[in-house]
Amino acid sequence: MTRTIDKVTVLGTGVLGSQIAFQTAFHGVDVVAYDISDEILETAKQRFHGLAARYTQDLPDAGTRAEEALGRVRYSSDLADAVRDADLVIEAVPEALELKRQVYTQLGELAPERTIFASNSSTLLPSDMVDFTGRPDRFLALHFANEIWLHNTAEVMGTPATDPDVYAAVVAFARRIGMEPIELRKEQPGYVLNSLLVPLLNAASALYVDGVADPETIDKTWRIGTGAPAGPFQIFDVVGLNTAYHISSVSESEKQRRFAEIIKERFIDQGKLGVATGEGFYRYGEQA
Known part of the structure; x- marks a missing residue:
């Protein structure tokens, strides 16, 4: 039976990390937005309010959902706190392999055993990072395009070690948050897009x-x-x-x-x- 994903943590509140978190909250899923300092998170809060305005402007059926989404986002600069209940952690930190190694090494120690890890990396393959995670069967790539509420592809790419049940759960999650899952059968630099x-x-x-x-x-x-x-x-x-x-x-x-x-x-x-x-x-x- 495919597992369900009800609690999500997004690591990184830059342009795309914020969009991923807000899109998730907009579709009714509770989100923790994590970044390394409270100062950065204050900037992120402004970005989220800007996203609420964009959604209202760009999506005719947004109604009050954009404002309601803001209430589903919790902010944290404590990694242990941010991931303690996560079913899925989506990593959207800068594209530096050593930084990814540090992040996944910490995550592997702090996140619950059940938690799935997904990278939004656009330049690194999952196989480049899988050895850092400590859970190769629960790790894959989930790649979003910029302005994801309009360009709503979610490319799903695993490694040979990814559990098919985990892959299916992430595909179902992507669909749940309004994305069109693009299922890759093998690793490919650049994905499809x-x-x-x-x-x-x-x-x-x-x-x-x-x-x-x-x-x-x-x-x-x-x-x-x-x-x-x-x-x-x-x-x-x-x-x-x-x-x-x-x-x-x-x-x-x-x-x-x-x-x-x-x-x-x-x-x-x-x-x-x-x-x-x-x-x-x-x-x-x-x-x-």
Whole structure:
């Protein structure tokens, strides 16, 4: 029989961690939002109130549910306290393997035996982290896209050691909180979404670097030709140009490294990081 998940803890209250926690609470599940200090949690509370406003704006049927969701979130900077009753812990801490090792080593000692661990990592495979967890059968990846209330995919990826019952429980949980579970049959860097998206972004950046067309033309071509709501440079702005820079700067492709140099010189050094700062390849508050 598939186990049920009724109590969830999210580790990390950054942009995506906050979204995961709020989406869970919005769908009626109690959540503990954990971060390493009370100061960070105060910032997180502001972020959660902002999410409540976005949900109300973007989801016609939100009604009072967004405000009610705020009451289902408990905040804690004490890891033992945060995970003591958790059926599922979703880890959304920065993408550093040594930090993940420290987190999972502590978790393995503090969380109940029954607790499932799931990583939202987008760059590390579950197999990279499984040895840290102390419970390889109860560990997998659960990956969300940004603005998860709109782009509601939840990619589920286990390791060969993941218990099928645990995998099924996480799929059922994802569906319960309004996500569309994307079930991967084997480990894949980039999962499904980024395996499709990254080649598009790389092709677009190469066209830009080579001077073939400007970002507006490239985006317009993609939108008209495919019916997609956004082009690749609009996607870069949503993802954030800092992220695009860091990924491109360590690429084996000389063209991608040149793209990193260009966006640093023309955008990042000017404080233009994308949607988050109001300007990137496009200016926001105006028609992109």
